[in-house]
Amino acid sequence: MTNSTDIPHEFVLFYDGQCPICQKEVAWLRWKNNQHKLGFQDINQADFDxxxxxxxxxxxxxEIHGVYADGRLIKGVEVFYAAYAAVGLGWIMAPTRWPLLKPLFNALYSIxxxxxxSLGRLLSKKSCEKGNCRI
Incomplete structure (x- = not known):
């Protein structure tokens, strides 16, 4: 896998490559990333600092983080909006930015x-049996 920080992207998503839920989300975003505007960086890779x-x-x-091409680091729900926007699906995450709903989405994401x-272990027992789930 190419280290995404070596390739210019509009946005680079930092993710936990050992998290089954994160793996599924990243696989789906990679599939939707037709214009290659979104980069991916597994924060558990040995060469990541x-x-x-x-x-x-x-x-x-x-919590999830990501970085724009200009170096701005963001975290939380805003990362999901930036990642989805980079693959042309920002509209899906638009409600997370609406003033009345934003606090609710932030609270739900925090939980x-x-x-x-733990959720990943429940949803993906097979992955956890292989030792990919850790706290």
Missing amino acids: ASVYGKTHDELMA FARNRL
């Missing part, structure tokens, strides 16, 4: 982020 972005690995594991590995 979180400190380049002023973060620790634990901070990146706590999901804290529990994603």
Whole structure:
């Protein structure tokens, strides 16, 4: 797999390649990434250095992050909007930006982020049996 930070993209999604849910989402986004505007970076790759972005690995594991081509680092629900927009599907995530719904989506994502590995184990026991799920 190519290290996405070596290829210019409008946006690079940082993801946990050991998370079954994250793996499925990234596979779907790769499939939709026809114009190659979205890059992908597994934060668990040996050559990835979180400190380049002023973060620790634990901070990146706590919630999703991504970086725009101009170096702006974002996190949380806004990352999903940026990733979907990069593949031409920003409209799907548009409600996450609506003032009345934004706090709800942020709260729901916060709960999901804290529990994603447990949810991943429930949804993908086969992957976890191979040792891909960790806390």
